[in-house]
Amino acid sequence: MNKHQKITLLIGLGIIILVFIVWFSYGGELFTKTQVLIEKKDELFGTTYKEWQNKFIWGLDYTLYITGATVFLCGILFLIFRKKKAIQ
Amino acid sequence: MTNLINIITSILFLSVFSFPQGFNVKASGEQTFNFKPGDTNQASFYSTTTLEDVQGLTKELSGTVTFNVKDFSTIHGEVSFPVLSLNTGIEKMVKDLRSDAWLNADKYPVISFKLKKAVNIKQVSDSKIEADVIGDFSLHGVTKEDTAHATITYLDESPMTQQRMPGDLLGVQAKFNINLSDYNIKHLLLGKRVAEKIDISVNLVGSNK
Numbered sequence A: 001m002n003k004h005q006k007i008t009l010l011i012g013l014g015i016i017i018l019v020f021i022v023w024f025s026y027g028g029e030l031f032t033k034t035q036v037l038i039e040k041k042d043e044l045f046g047t048t049y050k051e052w053q054n055k056f057i058w059g060l061d062y063t064l065y066i067t068g069a070t071v072f073l074c075g076i077l078f079l080i081f082r083k084k085k086a087i088q
Numbered sequence B: 001m002t003n004l005i006n007i008i009t010s011i012l013f014l015s016v017f018s019f020p021q022g023f024n025v026k027a028s029g030e031q032t033f034n035f036k037p038g039d040t041n042q043a044s045f046y047s048t049t050t051l052e053d054v055q056g057l058t059k060e061l062s063g064t065v066t067f068n069v070k071d072f073s074t075i076h077g078e079v080s081f082p083v084l085s086l087n088t089g090i091e092k093m094v095k096d097l098r099s100d101a102w103l104n105a106d107k108y109p110v111i112s113f114k115l116k117k118a119v120n121i122k123q124v125s126d127s128k129i130e131a132d133v134i135g136d137f138s139l140h141g142v143t144k145e146d147t148a149h150a151t152i153t154y155l156d157e158s159p160m161t162q163q164r165m166p167g168d169l170l171g172v173q174a175k176f177n178i179n180l181s182d183y184n185i186k187h188l189l190l191g192k193r194v195a196e197k198i199d200i201s202v203n204l205v206g207s208n209k
Helices: A003-025 A060-087 B002-017 B091-098
Strands: A033-042 A047-057 B030-035 B042-048 B053-058 B062-068 B071-082 B110-125 B128-139 B142-155 B169-179 B197-207
Touching: A003 A060, A047 B042, A047 B197, B030 B071, B062 B110, B071 B128, B110 B142, B128 B169
Parallel strands: none
Antiparallel strands: A033 A047, B030 B062, B030 B197, B042 B053, B042 B197, B062 B071, B071 B110, B110 B128, B128 B142, B142 B169, B169 B197
């Protein structure tokens, strides 16, 4: 493993760890949500009803997409850098 | 003496359970309330599994109910909403819900509850009662009798109610649950993402004008 390959590996691992940290900070939801339900009070009847609020919640699906793309790109770069070493 | 106690007990029992129960409000006789789609006329569902909790909501709930103000057991009518109005906040799941594998919105575009009668009516106050409302719930082409536990509030027309809409107002909050398999929904595509037992909540505010 040459220097470029090591850097590629570290950057790839860094991106994957960062993506999982972001996912966890959003509450570790399974699916990405674009809206969440909030409760509102009906003052006249003293009851509650629900309302959609636009809010982006990062889910495991997005996390896996980015992880997959990172692994794919890093894999290609890893191979490219190996070939460069062979030429040298 | 024992016979006398039995007679008094029977009279008390009959007086409690045989007299019609309804609202003690200004209105009397049969009243019809209309519910139009809007913020407070909504139905929501809740599903919980080990993987994830899923909530859905529609604000397109509409319908009509009629009952005798002094005898709530006479309630009848229907409320419904279009399947296409259901939203879960998860775009992929909304598409799945509408698909053939789930609710099949093209073939069965409407979900409805046809009210037939109310039982176990309990007077909470002059304008508020709790009751079990029995009706036919139709979903995915299957109609099945179900019972919803409801809290119903009747508000006479006043300056305060007029700010919302004209006429006497009826507020309804109801809850019941269904098993998806009873309605031929096998949820194969979504796997364990949605539970077999679904809790349904209904919130309605309507006017008699």
